[in-house]
Amino acid sequence: xxxxxxxxxxxxxxxxxxxxxxxxxxxxxxxxxxxxxxxxxxxxxxxxxxxxxxxxxxxxxxxxxxxxxxxxxxxxxxxxxxxxxxxxxxxxxxxxxxxxxxxxxxx
Amino acid sequence: xxxxxxxxxxxxxxxxxxxxxxxxxxxxxxxxxxxxxxxxxxxxxxxxxxxxxxxxxxxxxxxxxxxxxxxxxxxxxxxxxxxxxxxxxxxxxxxxxxxxxxxxxxxxxxxxxxxxxxxxxxxxxxxxxxxxxxxxxxxxxxxxxxxxxxxxxxxxxxxxxxxxxxxxxxxxxxxxxxxxxxxxxxxxxxxxxxxxxxxxxxxxxxxxxxxxxxxxxxxxxxxxxxxxxxxxxxxxxxxxxxxxxxxxxxxxxxxxxxxxxxxxxxxxxxxxxxxxxxxxxxxxxxxxxxxxxxxxxxxxxxxxxxxxxxxxxxxxxxxxxxxxxxxxxxxxxxxxxxxxxxxxxxxxxxxxxxxxxxxxxxxxxxxxxxxxxxxxxxxxx
Numbered sequence: 001x002x003x004x005x006x007x008x009x010x011x012x013x014x015x016x017x018x019x020x021x022x023x024x025x026x027x028x029x030x031x032x033x034x035x036x037x038x039x040x041x042x043x044x045x046x047x048x049x050x051x052x053x054x055x056x057x058x059x060x061x062x063x064x065x066x067x068x069x070x071x072x073x074x075x076x077x078x079x080x081x082x083x084x085x086x087x088x089x090x091x092x093x094x095x096x097x098x099x100x101x102x103x104x105x106x107x
Numbered sequence: 108x109x110x111x112x113x114x115x116x117x118x119x120x121x122x123x124x125x126x127x128x129x130x131x132x133x134x135x136x137x138x139x140x141x142x143x144x145x146x147x148x149x150x151x152x153x154x155x156x157x158x159x160x161x162x163x164x165x166x167x168x169x170x171x172x173x174x175x176x177x178x179x180x181x182x183x184x185x186x187x188x189x190x191x192x193x194x195x196x197x198x199x200x201x202x203x204x205x206x207x208x209x210x211x212x213x214x215x216x217x218x219x220x221x222x223x224x225x226x227x228x229x230x231x232x233x234x235x236x237x238x239x240x241x242x243x244x245x246x247x248x249x250x251x252x253x254x255x256x257x258x259x260x261x262x263x264x265x266x267x268x269x270x271x272x273x274x275x276x277x278x279x280x281x282x283x284x285x286x287x288x289x290x291x292x293x294x295x296x297x298x299x300x301x302x303x304x305x306x307x308x309x310x311x312x313x314x315x316x317x318x319x320x321x322x323x324x325x326x327x328x329x330x331x332x333x334x335x336x337x338x339x340x341x342x343x344x345x346x347x348x349x350x351x352x353x354x355x356x357x358x359x360x361x362x363x364x365x366x367x368x369x370x371x372x373x374x375x376x377x378x379x380x381x382x383x384x385x386x387x388x389x390x391x392x393x394x395x396x397x398x399x400x401x402x403x404x405x406x407x408x409x410x411x412x413x414x415x416x417x418x419x420x421x422x423x424x425x426x427x428x429x430x431x432x433x434x435x436x437x438x439x440x441x442x443x444x445x446x447x448x449x450x451x452x453x454x455x456x457x458x459x460x461x462x463x464x465x466x467x468x469x470x471x472x473x474x475x476x477x478x479x480x481x482x483x484x485x486x487x488x
Contacts, residue, residue, distance in 0.1 A: 009375070011376040012377060012381065013242070013379070014243055014245065014270065014381075015243070015274065015330070015333075015343045016380070017359065020110070055248075057293065057294035058245060058246070058294070059302065060283065061243075061247075065377070082252070097240070100240070104264055
């Protein structure tokens, strides 16, 4: 299924700042887009439970909402930072890197 | 591991002195702690000297810190970088975590007679250099963790410096540990915002204590120095003027309200725990400035006792307002300037307290404390 858009929202953290970015895989460098889609595929993203967090009450951890849209619909999950399942850490870190780059461009 | 809870009411000093000289070791310890706190609250320096540790050696460990280095990985705690008593390293981040947790320990120990995070001398562990490009610090339930900010980006693109750079951030994280052992405020909506506010209050007090600043001299900024010069902002939060800490094209604007009328209803950020904390933060600031002098003395004492003995997991802002008002009356006298200052602090943010006099002390609590002293006092080993 072709991924049309990924929305990555980060809240909380010590600073409590709110960041949202929309990512279209077609706009990413080829290599990064492929790595990202591969990660989503390996995680079986559209079958992940909506609450994918081990412990929502860890003080100052980041909270993430990741939404993946295809032409057939969308799937959204909420996860934490330190408390995210280990297999999701790579996805979260990659999305953070992309988000950071996009935020910088806004300036 | 048990939690040493002290004696939370005022037994007559002559009874405490008897226990301090004639009781068992654990009874002595409890009685001495109580005498010290009572003496300190009343400003009786002589009484403090009379019950110095030289006379009654308190048999518990003191300050004990370890700073670990995650070496940019995510494994915790990482490799030991500096242990208690070891000289400074060449790594400024390690030293900041070490010194910052030491100053935080000192504030809680010297001023509030609390021996570390759990009140029983728990070792204070910190990990620095967590991951790469990690714009955060947190308390994971057992230790503090610090990222290096945007160290992996070119200098002109960096927004955040290392998170150990501000002493109040260290104090903030460590206070999350104290809250975990005491009020256990749930990390959601108003109880969560109180949890956050307590961390900002004692984080700021740690900094003020180190700088020996009065309430009017302090900047009341949380995270001063954390934002780089590429950002238009003085820090992450302002306790004095919530909502004014930063306003930047990339980071956006500080979203904190300073009054209940601007309370933010949201599901993000665990129900706005880092947003609505601006309201109780400002209540503390107003109380402290109203009282003048060093904020950690009276205002800090009132908030500390409230955190330790009164707030519970589901407490809301109004509860905190009522309880700080009660505690101010109990510690310093009903209707006194302290209670009036607390009342004014909460009024400034739109919460009303007082009206009648403070409620009478709880005989159950005192009786329980006395029984604990005379019979079932837990050992402190």
